[in-house]
Each structure stands twice: as C-alpha cells, then as structure tokens.
Amino acid sequence: MHILVNCSHFLSKKEAKSAMDYGEVIEASVRNSRFRTKARAAKLTVDVFIIVSQFGFCCVYIVYVATTLHDVIASYAKVEIPITAYVAMVLPFLILLSFIRSLKILAPFSMVANAVLCVCLGIIFVYVFQHLEPSTSLPQFGGWDRLPLFFGTAIYAFEGIGIILPIENRMKNPHDFGGWTGVLNLAMVCIAALYCAAGFFGYLAFGEDIKGSITLNLPAEPIYIAVKLLVAAVIFYSYSLQFYVPFEILWPTVKRKLRTETRIKYGEYLFRTGLVIFTFALAAAIPKLDLFISLVGAVGSSFLALVFPPLLEVSTFGMEGMGRLNWKLWKNAFIFLFGLVGFVLGTYVAIQEIVLSFQADAAANHHN
Helix, strand or coil, X not given: CHHHHHHHXXXXXXXXXXXXXXXXXXXXXXXXXXXXXHHHHHHHHHHHHHHHHHHXXXXXXHHHHHHHHHHHHHHHHCCCCCHHHHHHHHHHHHHHHHCCCCHHHHHHHHHHXXXXXXXXXXXXXXXXXXXXXXXXXXXXXXXXXXXXXXXXXXXXXXXXXXXXXXXXXXXXXXXXXXXXXXXXXXXXXXXXXXXXXXXXXXXXXXHHHCCCCHHHHCCCCHHHHHHHHHHHHHXXXXXXXXXXXXXXXXXXXXXXXXXXXXXXXXXXXXXHHHHHHXXXXXXXXXXXXXXXXXXXXXXXXXXXXXHXXXXXXXXHHCHHHCCHHHHHHHHHHHHHHHHHHHHXXXXXXXXXXXXXHHHHHXXXXXXX
C-alpha cells in the first residue's frame, strides 16, 4: 500500500495532477517508461483486477449477510431454508442501497457503523475469553495443504488497496494519510491486531469447529443474536463502499453511449441495478463464505496487493531508484514472486475445495 501511495505522490507531481486512482497511477508509470506503448493496456489490466476484487468483496458481503440471517432464523424457526433464498431476500435492499451516489452521504453512517462494530467486537471477545481451551488441546499446525487457503483468506482480510487512493483523494487533509503515524499505518496496525486476536483466541475457543466468521460460532442467545444482526447490518452497509469503486470505473464507458440527460439519469440506475444483480448471481452460485473469501483473496487481491505494486515501483523510479545494492529491486522481486505463487496455488486449492464442497452437498442430498 505504501508503494502505491508513494508512487501516486511522485507521479501526481510529475503529471501535474491533484489526484490519481490506482489505474491512472499504473498508466502514468508505464507511459513514462520504455514500455510507454503499453500504458493503456496496463491501466485496463489493473482496472479489471480491481473490478474482480471489489465485486468479489461485494459477493462475500452478500453471502455473509445471508448466512447470518440463515443462522439466526434457523435457531428460532427450526426450518431449513437454503442460503440462496436469503441471498434473494437481500437483493432488493442492496439495489436500493446502490442508488446512493455520493460517499459523503454515507460518511455519517460510517461513523455509527464503526461504533457499533467496536461494541460488537467487545461482546464477542468477552464471550471468547470465557470459553478458551488450552492451546495444547488443539493442533498447532493445520498442514501444508491448507496454507494456500490461508494465503487467500489472509490477503483478502488485509487487502483494501483498491480503495486506498480514493479515500486519500477525498480526505480533507490528504497529507495526514501517510507517514509513520498517518491514517494508513494506524488503520492497518489496528486491523492487524484485531484480526490476529480474533483468529488466535477464536481458534482457542471454538477449535476445529470455527466457521468462516467468528460471529457464526456465537450461541443462539438474545444478546449474541443481536450482535450477529448488528454486524450483518454493518457489513450490509459496507457493500455500498465496495460497490463504489468498480462502478466508478465502469460507468464512464457506459455513460458516453447515452446521448441525453434523461437516458443518463435512468441509465445510471439501470446500470447500478444490473451490477448488483450480477454480484447477487455470483453470491448465489457459491454460497460458501470461507471458500469464497479465500477465492477472492487469491484471484483478485494477490495481484493488486503483491504483484502489481513491485512492478509499479520499478517502473516509476527505474533502476537508479532501487537504493544501495539494488535492495529495493530484490525486495520487489521477492514480493512479486510470493504474490504470483500465492495466486496460482491459492486459486487452485480454493476452486478445488469449492468443487469438493458442492460434491459433498450433492451426495448428502442424494442420500436424503
């Protein structure tokens, strides 16, 4: 993320632009290199991966909300309704949510959502700490064959690179974003601490039975059901934030084909609706929360977070900017190869696990 931000600052000054998004940064970098004829293709490639990644996040959010509703309603009604039905229930509300066109409208809700999420996390940790098992009673290592899935899940959890520059560009004081004590570092440290704590202590509390989200392991008691629903509401609201980036990339191309103001107005609503239905269809096709998270992380996030940034830094600053003994070049080569291997293995294993999961479900339904 810091590589992207630093390259953005450097290229913004060079191009005399006040702000640039991820794709524009890549395009400007390649245009100022020996591969200048490939600049447009480079931007298109990055935009495609951003769209895939952000739509993947949207799909995961839909599956999470649907899975939570399924879990809550099943604990009361004792009726088994497929998760895909809950996905369909959420669709109309997502369409209405997508009609919100400005992030400024969402800002006040974001503060409330963060406060609610903090309270819910506190309640979750209180429950978890009351049910910890000795670490010696659980396997210390899940096996090498699980590492690719872990890679996808971990990179999904920490990867938000597609919305980093839009956030910085819309800050009142963008200079507060970087630096050792800037918004980016503070946010990532807090996120890392929360993820590590939730993962470690959640595993000690629930063991091998831990689910794709720790909230799904909470008991069917009123306070914990309220926590599940509140977290689901926050995730539902966050859908609009993830939806914003791919829409902003795709809409200008569609808008140019609409000639009148009336067509642009209603065309935008139709286009937003179509994109939401697209994410709904993907979520309904793979309603497996943990596997979907791993797949999205391996496919989209690995390239955006680990493969493209090293190439961007080399392209932007050249060999003369690689530091003493070219240490930045070696660093970038390691990050690039790590991301590429993670992409290949993570995608393969995630798809394999999804296929096996569907086969197991089909076999169980056949026996019933």
